[in-house]
Amino acid sequence: MSRLIDADELDLLSIGAWILGTGGGGSPYASHLVARQFYEDGGRIALLDPDELADDDLVAVVSTMGAPLVFQERMTDAAFALKPVRMMEAYLGRRFRAVMTVEIGGCNAFQPLLVAAASGLPVVDADAMGRAYPEAQMQTFSIAGLQMVPHVVSDIRDNDVIIPSASGWREMERVRRKLCTEYGSVATTCQAPRTGAEVKRHAVLRSLSQAIALGREVRRARTAHEDPVLATVAAAHGKRLFTGKVMDVQRRTTEGFLRGSLSLSGLDADAGARFEIKFQNEFTIGHRDGAVIVTTPDLICVLDSISGEAIGTESLRYGQRVTVIALPSQPIHRTEEGLRHVGPRAFGHDIDFRSVFEEHPA
Amino acid sequence: MSRIGIDVGGTNTDAVLLEDGKVLAAVKSPTTADVADGVRQALADLLAAAAGLPAAERIEAVMIGTTHFTNAVIERRHLDRVAALRVGLPANAGLPPFIGWPKDLAGVMRGSTHMLRGGHEYDGRILVPLDRAAVRSEAHRIADSGITAMAITSVFSPLTDECEREAAEVVREVMPDVRITLSHEIGRIGMLERENAALLNAGLQGLAQRTTAAFRRALRDSGIAAPLYLTQNDGTIVQGAVAERHPVYCFASGPTNSMRGAAFLSGLSDALVVDVGGTTSDVGCLKGGFPRQANATVEIGGVRTLFRMPDLISIGLGGGTEVGEGGRRIGPGSVGFRLPEKALCFGGDTLTATDIAVAAGRLALGDPRRVRALPAALVRDSLARMERMVAEVVDRMKTDAAPMPLIAVGGGSFLVPDHMEGISEVVRIEHHAVANAVGAAIAQVSGEVDRIFSGVERETALDRASREATRRAIEAGAEASSVQTLDVEDIPIAYLPGNARRIRVRVIGEIRRLTTQSSSGRPCSPGPR
Numbered sequence: 001m002s003r004l005i006d007a008d009e010l011d012l013l014s015i016g017a018w019i020l021g022t023g024g025g026g027s028p029y030a031s032h033l034v035a036r037q038f039y040e041d042g043g044r045i046a047l048l049d050p051d052e053l054a055d056d057d058l059v060a061v062v063s064t065m066g067a068p069l070v071f072q073e074r075m076t077d078a079a080f081a082l083k084p085v086r087m088m089e090a091y092l093g094r095r096f097r098a099v100m101t102v103e104i105g106g107c108n109a110f111q112p113l114l115v116a117a118a119s120g121l122p123v124v125d126a127d128a129m130g131r132a133y134p135e136a137q138m139q140t141f142s143i144a145g146l147q148m149v150p151h152v153v154s155d156i157r158d159n160d161v162i163i164p165s166a167s168g169w170r171e172m173e174r175v176r177r178k179l180c181t182e183y184g185s186v187a188t189t190c191q192a193p194r195t196g197a198e199v200k201r202h203a204v205l206r207s208l209s210q211a212i213a214l215g216r217e218v219r220r221a222r223t224a225h226e227d228p229v230l231a232t233v234a235a236a237h238g239k240r241l242f243t244g245k246v247m248d249v250q251r252r253t254t255e256g257f258l259r260g261s262l263s264l265s266g267l268d269a270d271a272g273a274r275f276e277i278k279f280q281n282e283f284t285i286g287h288r289d290g291a292v293i294v295t296t297p298d299l300i301c302v303l304d305s306i307s308g309e310a311i312g313t314e315s316l317r318y319g320q321r322v323t324v325i326a327l328p329s330q331p332i333h334r335t336e337e338g339l340r341h342v343g344p345r346a347f348g349h350d351i352d353f354r355s356v357f358e359e360h361p362a
Numbered sequence: 363m364s365r366i367g368i369d370v371g372g373t374n375t376d377a378v379l380l381e382d383g384k385v386l387a388a389v390k391s392p393t394t395a396d397v398a399d400g401v402r403q404a405l406a407d408l409l410a411a412a413a414g415l416p417a418a419e420r421i422e423a424v425m426i427g428t429t430h431f432t433n434a435v436i437e438r439r440h441l442d443r444v445a446a447l448r449v450g451l452p453a454n455a456g457l458p459p460f461i462g463w464p465k466d467l468a469g470v471m472r473g474s475t476h477m478l479r480g481g482h483e484y485d486g487r488i489l490v491p492l493d494r495a496a497v498r499s500e501a502h503r504i505a506d507s508g509i510t511a512m513a514i515t516s517v518f519s520p521l522t523d524e525c526e527r528e529a530a531e532v533v534r535e536v537m538p539d540v541r542i543t544l545s546h547e548i549g550r551i552g553m554l555e556r557e558n559a560a561l562l563n564a565g566l567q568g569l570a571q572r573t574t575a576a577f578r579r580a581l582r583d584s585g586i587a588a589p590l591y592l593t594q595n596d597g598t599i600v601q602g603a604v605a606e607r608h609p610v611y612c613f614a615s616g617p618t619n620s621m622r623g624a625a626f627l628s629g630l631s632d633a634l635v636v637d638v639g640g641t642t643s644d645v646g647c648l649k650g651g652f653p654r655q656a657n658a659t660v661e662i663g664g665v666r667t668l669f670r671m672p673d674l675i676s677i678g679l680g681g682g683t684e685v686g687e688g689g690r691r692i693g694p695g696s697v698g699f700r701l702p703e704k705a706l707c708f709g710g711d712t713l714t715a716t717d718i719a720v721a722a723g724r725l726a727l728g729d730p731r732r733v734r735a736l737p738a739a740l741v742r743d744s745l746a747r748m749e750r751m752v753a754e755v756v757d758r759m760k761t762d763a764a765p766m767p768l769i770a771v772g773g774g775s776f777l778v779p780d781h782m783e784g785i786s787e788v789v790r791i792e793h794h795a796v797a798n799a800v801g802a803a804i805a806q807v808s809g810e811v812d813r814i815f816s817g818v819e820r821e822t823a824l825d826r827a828s829r830e831a832t833r834r835a836i837e838a839g840a841e842a843s844s845v846q847t848l849d850v851e852d853i854p855i856a857y858l859p860g861n862a863r864r865i866r867v868r869v870i871g872e873i874r875r876l877t878t879q880s881s882s883g884r885p886c887s888p889g890p891r
Binding site: 076157 | 454487758
């Protein structure tokens with residue numbers, strides 16, 4: 001049932017979404033502030049269960065894209081979030097029934113809430129990744145083979161572009177990435193519109209509620225002085241993989257991404273062991289003492305061992321005490337087509353995916 | 363070369379006279395409501411203690427560390443109203459200045475807010491041209507409102523400060539006497555956090571001017587002609603004139619001074635430090651003689667900032683901590699500076715951590731006969747409990763499995779056990795109770811650059827950043843030959859072309875020896891411009 005999101009849930013969403021960012025996605029801090037301010041001024045945002053969508057309802061799929069470092073100076077706000085949505089409506093000659101995010105991980109969890117604050121549209125309790133991923137073709141609508149256009153990329157100065165056609169998802173991704181760079185490495189998007197039927201069939205359903213529930217559990221554990229990392233693992237049916245200290249972080253920019261690796265030295269039960277994680281904006285693959293033990297699409301999250309706070313790939317530092325956990329991926333990501341888009345090979349690692357959640361690995 | 367270091371804490375004002383790395387005299391006196399009175403008293407005591415020493419005639423510098431500015435923010439006192447001028451529209455319109463602030467603090471400090479077009483991109487391109495006409499008309503509105511303090515923040519100003527400078531020029535044409543804080547002078551990438559810092563700074567400048575003037579008077583009254591420096595939260599100092607302009611850099615300098623002093627007095631540069639005071643114990647980690655800095659954002663009085671702060675964990679355990687329930691409850695209450703009247707060993711009525719230590723024979727203080735009646739089991743159990751608290755907090759701070767030395771300082775350091783797991787040695791040092799004043803006396807000057815470089819090789823960019831940081835350190839009063847790099851960090855930026863990377867370099871150096879006092883009374887340039 002459609003319901004109003006309450007003010008407290010905004011804080012919880014911020015905590016949960018940052019964990020689901022798996023190191024990428026950008027900090028939700030600024031977007032969360034905008035939403036909180038909207039609530040303090042008396043505004044409210046409606047959350048729509050996907051089942052409430054009629055099959056022919058039109059849903060806007062939105063995001064902020066760019067470099068997280070730039071987000072620290074040029075933040076998304078409600079009007080900027082709404083702009084590409086209005087352009088899409090003008091282009092289509094139709095109004096949207098509701099709005100949803102491309103990715104629940106990181107700052108984009110709040111993007112449809114900002115659109116809602118500016119427009120009054122309800123937010124669909126769903127996303128198209130179930131986490132954060134760096135590129136457009138990694139969303140479930142792409143894996144499902146749906147149309148990738150029209151796609152609006154907006155600049156704060158009104159140098160907006162509508163991409164009416166593209167030869168494929170990857171090609172469209174490369175074109176819009178160049179636009180984004182020209183705009184100062186921050187852009188807002190309104191992606192190919194989805195029907196209610198498409199959302200219900202191909203989106204990751206009720207992921208906002210799940211992110212809020214995750215945030216609630218972390219906060220409960222913190223307040224009760226329990227271990228918030230273990231609480232996260234329990235709440236999200238995840239696995240603790242490693243506890244250690246950051247010994248080294250290497251980052252390099254190649255092909256427009258933040259790629260690198262994180263090296264940990266074990267503590268407590270993991271004393272004496274090493275753990276290494278590679279990332280491309282998000283964490284993609286983890287090795288323990290040289291052996292691969294976890295890969296995308298399993299969610300690899302690095303949390304502060306004491307506060308349970310998620311740590312982004314851009315803010316990892318020598319000496320941090322962290323715990324690596326894995327959370328289960330979406331079923332669609334584990335299909336053959338899903339793995340082609342987001343499996344280890346999609347990130348340049350020539351190995352097969354084997355989930356840490358398989359009871360008895362072959 | 364001799365120096366005086368003073369730490370103005372919440373309870374005590376400590377002062378030391380240092381020459382050629384030796385503590386010649388050390389005194390403690392109570393902090394007073396007018397902080398300058400306490401400084402004057404500490405100086406009088408110190409000079410009396412050092413009477414006859416030639417060092418007292420050769421004082422080259424006085425370094426003061428003070429919690430005064432932090433406390434002003436925390437207590438919402440002595441703060442000026444501030445006009446916030448933000449340059450960066452059409453970006454960030456939804457996040458006005460003072461957003462996310464505690465309501466009571468915003469109520470005290472928010473004068474007016476003004477958002478205008480302008481700002482830059484990550485690579486130095488112009489976002490949109492600065493709207494000079496709007497700056498002028500807003501300046502007239504601010505002038506009419508009677509506000510005298512102002513913070514100007516422009517998007518990506520740590521990369522290029524053009525917009526902030528230009529806006530300040532226009533404002534000064536309208537309001538020649540307004541106090542202006544430019545955000546790029548005190549913050550890094552992270553627009554909201556930098557703006558927050560600039561707003562706090564603007565609101566504190568009036569207090570900072572009054573405070574440094576009072577410190578200078580205290581020096582003059584004590585017959586000391588040496589220049590005044592204030593210590594900053596990264597273990598370095600700035601001249602009084604710079605501190606007046608940038609009081610926010612003096613936030614939390616107390617714990618930093620204490621850790622730096624511990625490093626100096628022990629001769630260790632890599633160690634853990636526990637400072638046990640009257641009410642709390644702070645644990646930090648020294649790396650290369652400086653406190654390891656916190657990674658996360660730092661909240662000052664509830665306001666989010668990105669200040670350079672030491673990574674500290676604090677627990678409520680100190681010499682004045684109250685012990686209750688037959689030794690089962692330790693704190694969190696503390697008699698604090700009232701220890702000499704409240705503690706059992708001084709004839710008071712409150713069982714404190716100090717009494718337990720006296721009863722256990724670990725400390726000779728007050729009258730041991732007054733605690734002789736305490737049951738042996740209570741003494742043993744509560745002492746064990748307190749030692750466990752110290753051991754646990756020390757372990758939390760440790761980031762290396764190999765055993766490390768732990769330096770125990772502060773008036774309550776008798777609570778630190780001699781043996782702990784993961785600790786190679788508990789180091790106890792002479793003058794530990796005034797480690798913070800020693801830390802102030804040995805503070806150095808620093809220069810920092812935090813900027814995005816694009817279109818150049820990494821090595822070239824690092825080299826440019828180092829040279830710029832060195833130039834800033836020299837401007838701030840460092841001896842050029844002593845400048846060395848303390849910290850280098852570079853982060854390539856996702857999605858940006860041209861090998862773009864954010865580089866942060868911090869250098870430090872000894873204070874330039876002052877051969878002659880310049881006639882202007884300002885021997886060095888006043889710092890980064």
